[in-house]
Amino acid sequence: MVEEVQKHSVHTLVFRSLKRTHDMFVADNGKPVPLDEESHKRKMAIKLRNEYGPVLHMPTSKENFKEKCPQNASDSYGHKQYPANQGQEVEYLVTGTHPYPPGPGVALTADTKIQRMPSESAAQSLAVALPSSQTRVDANRNAPAGGEYRHPGASDRSQPAGMTPAVMEAGNAKNSALMAKKAPTMPKPQWHPPWKLYRVISGHLGWVRCIAVEPGNQWFVTGSADRTIKIWDLASGKLKLSLTGHISTVRGVIVSTRSPYLFSCGEDKQVKCWDLEYNKVIRHYHGHLSAVYGLDLHPTIDVLVTCSRDSTARIWDVRTKASVHTLSGHTNAVATVRCQAAEPQIITGSHDTTIRLWDLVAGKTRVTLTNHKKSVRAVVLHPRHYTFASGSPDNIKQWKFPDGSFIQNLSGHNAIINTLTVNSDGVLVSGADNGTMHLWDWRTGYNFQRVHAAVQPGSLDSESGIFACAFDQSESRLLTAEADKTIKVYKEDDTATEETHPVSWKPEIIKRKRF
Numbered sequence: 001m002v003e004e005v006q007k008h009s010v011h012t013l014v015f016r017s018l019k020r021t022h023d024m025f026v027a028d029n030g031k032p033v034p035l036d037e038e039s040h041k042r043k044m045a046i047k048l049r050n051e052y053g054p055v056l057h058m059p060t061s062k063e064n065f066k067e068k069c070p071q072n073a074s075d076s077y078g079h080k081q082y083p084a085n086q087g088q089e090v091e092y093l094v095t096g097t098h099p100y101p102p103g104p105g106v107a108l109t110a111d112t113k114i115q116r117m118p119s120e121s122a123a124q125s126l127a128v129a130l131p132s133s134q135t136r137v138d139a140n141r142n143a144p145a146g147g148e149y150r151h152p153g154a155s156d157r158s159q160p161a162g163m164t165p166a167v168m169e170a171g172n173a174k175n176s177a178l179m180a181k182k183a184p185t186m187p188k189p190q191w192h193p194p195w196k197l198y199r200v201i202s203g204h205l206g207w208v209r210c211i212a213v214e215p216g217n218q219w220f221v222t223g224s225a226d227r228t229i230k231i232w233d234l235a236s237g238k239l240k241l242s243l244t245g246h247i248s249t250v251r252g253v254i255v256s257t258r259s260p261y262l263f264s265c266g267e268d269k270q271v272k273c274w275d276l277e278y279n280k281v282i283r284h285y286h287g288h289l290s291a292v293y294g295l296d297l298h299p300t301i302d303v304l305v306t307c308s309r310d311s312t313a314r315i316w317d318v319r320t321k322a323s324v325h326t327l328s329g330h331t332n333a334v335a336t337v338r339c340q341a342a343e344p345q346i347i348t349g350s351h352d353t354t355i356r357l358w359d360l361v362a363g364k365t366r367v368t369l370t371n372h373k374k375s376v377r378a379v380v381l382h383p384r385h386y387t388f389a390s391g392s393p394d395n396i397k398q399w400k401f402p403d404g405s406f407i408q409n410l411s412g413h414n415a416i417i418n419t420l421t422v423n424s425d426g427v428l429v430s431g432a433d434n435g436t437m438h439l440w441d442w443r444t445g446y447n448f449q450r451v452h453a454a455v456q457p458g459s460l461d462s463e464s465g466i467f468a469c470a471f472d473q474s475e476s477r478l479l480t481a482e483a484d485k486t487i488k489v490y491k492e493d494d495t496a497t498e499e500t501h502p503v504s505w506k507p508e509i510i511k512r513k514r515f
Contacts, residue, residue: 189444
């Protein structure tokens, strides 16, 4: 029977079987009895329906089909295969697989009897003509019930060789990426009133290098190159007290919010703790090998952090004076350090152009930011948002905690930026070595004011430089420590309005450098 199937078409088998049925006779007593006309038709109909109905729609094979195709070729499923590499073109017989016929028991038409395997160029043209995968999905979803029958695995066979759905999806994604996209524009900045100079405080005999306001907002403290620390009344600007003890320039001061202590550091490698009830030094923190450039206090625990020209930052226990950790990793002087209660709790900026975010408990680097191309001398944390900014001669950059994700550049302050400060209203102030001060809207990076105050009478024009700045606790006054040996106090212009000082802004296309 298998040999007959290989040699003859299905229609030939049906014909011979029906002929045998016609010639057969039924025997009740062992002798043949010919069938009458009605019995013959009934038997033939039953035989045709029960045994050969599913295959009656199959097409008749070509006369030369057996000659062109080898007899022994079969696939893993036992089906016949007819390779096309015999030196002549082979027409493939369609036997009911997708996409022909559209349903079981439906005969093929003359146009769909034979399906040729497409060439490589035809396959590529077919792929271009095919709709996107999403279009096909929508078409199938919207098709009426009882539509075209799809053979299992038909999606694989209906696509040309080498064109998988993933490849077609990639092509569609590439095409969509090439579509023109609307360029991002700077949002309209918040209006801020301009700041104006209203007081200049003199008294130091050298550059004023650092400044800090006490938590009660009654006085502020400054450190100078004249080796003294001076305490000033904030309301009147009068000198209240001078503290001596450092033997070189005082580079950092900060007042504790948890105890009546003042901390200072200087180029004499010393870190001192002053008791403001007795105005005396009560503790020294020894360990740095070179000048100490900055310090900060942790807001919730008794921990002091200092940074130095010896390329390290150190964490100190305030009460025991013990050095808890030495933060090593920078390859040049560490110019600034900041602490916060949230992770990462310590942020340092260095002359090696990097910013490091540190794990306080482990004493190791969490993240190193290498975007800046020049020394980072200033870092400031936003009081409300989980963000911070860093200042360098190349740019002011804004970052997002905890991983230091880059937000945006604030470009335009083309100078050595020594200090940054920000208030809760989103006013960022940058002070530079050439005496210029720029004020920015934190959210949009819009530079709404530039200030270059005149130097103290009797000073050289070259002594125009801002080393430190800070807002008072009410954020209504801005104090700057300058190279002309003065402290300048600024306040908002109460008479300014959006009409008198409009924002000169238009929705320009943002041109931001990522690095």
